[in-house]
Amino acid sequence: MVQDLSVLQKSPLFGTINTHDIKKMMENAPTRIVTFSKDALIAEEGENCDRLGIILSGEIEIQKIYASGKTVTMAHFKEGNIFGEALIFSKVHLYPGTVVSRTPAQILFLQKSTIISLCRKHPEFLENFLSLLSERILMLNKKIKELSMGTIRQKIAYFLLEEYEKQGNLTIKLPFSKEIIAEHMGIQRPSLSRELVNMREEGWIDMEKNIIHIKDLQQLTDFLLD
Amino acid sequence: MVQDLSVLQKSPLFGTINTHDIKKMMENAPTRIVTFSKDALIAEEGENCDRLGIILSGEIEIQKIYASGKTVTMAHFKEGNIFGEALIFSKVHLYPGTVVSRTPAQILFLQKSTIISLCRKHPEFLENFLSLLSERILMLNKKIKELSMGTIRQKIAYFLLEEYEKQGNLTIKLPFSKEIIAEHMGIQRPSLSRELVNMREEGWIDMEKNIIHIKDLQQLTDFLLD
DNA sequence: ATATCTATGTAACAGATGTTACGGAGAGAA
């Protein structure tokens, strides 16, 4: 294992650990670094996933390849990213798609048993790994909340309340262009404009350029409950 | 700690461990069992969450209480369930809602430090805890996929393909009433009926009572990609 | 100044979905 592992610090699994300690940790850990050329097959859909991958260099994708030959990219990872971390410890640990390299890539693989051993020997690693999974859960929860907003008005209300909490002010400065905001909400830009006008006409908000003022906070919060 | 901990076996954290070992594990672990009366306040929204809770008995809820006084139940837990497991190891570990008991309840609390210690000493506990988080991630991922289906036809196609894989047959027996299925998809029952008829008229499927036959599998899969 | 480009507002139309109401089929009870 004569290898430069400083890139591991870019990964949340080792971010809190200094290079010297990382080197020491990995010396006794059975790891494998594999080099892939561009467009190489890293793992096939349905294959057993018993190891976690850390991208040391390059970029990879997880693709769903359909019988028709069409492929859809499910996820994209680059240097420092980790993949497979939730799969190895789940009951059904099969890759949900085909893993391929988009560029030449170098990947450090950690076997499930190695991870368990690292967790037991290095509290910091254990805590990092648990944080990794936990943050993922919270992120997914937030995404589900957003997706659960059915109508455009609900999405807007949710967005405004979030911004209100972030900015601590009923008068909100839009952090992005309306085009970007609409895209983030998964709706069309004209639909966003139209609904904002409706809400102004109904007295919910005031608008001027990229400033929106919440006229009735309670109305907004109440609306999200019906 | 003279206490009957056999109920812990109902929890995924200890399910794989026999009662004797559980008792031994917990003897040296600093845990706290707290008894709550009905409708008691267990934790307030925004409060720091540095411990995980395992419900030994009773039922609790996480509620969002709005300024208007309206409350919405965010989650519901009962005997054997665990809460707070993703919060304690995340950066922002504040309760997202108010935790209250719906019935008299007994809760075993494990401090973050205790969990780390259990993970280090008991590989089985470590693996169970990691599985718990991992399964949650996969479940949320699936939920997001479902929610991402925009149109009713997409939801139906996704549902049919899932059932096709489950049942291993192009002729699918609906596992629930259409009313339930519609509710699960987040749409109205008549809307589901109407769209099923449309799909039949367009030659995608055949239907008879609670049986649906996929006439063109490829059409369905292709459709989900556009 | 002029031209150009981008973000935005606006309107008209089409399509998708929710809402509501009604009737029929089938299961189970009296």
Add this chain to the structure above:
DNA sequence: TTCTCTCCGTAACATCTGTTACATAGATAT
């Protein structure tokens, strides 16, 4: 049988949202 209840299909209508097209304001470059 007859009644009742649930599930389901169906239709008419209302509403929401996407689509497309066009106009304008402001920024920027030449």
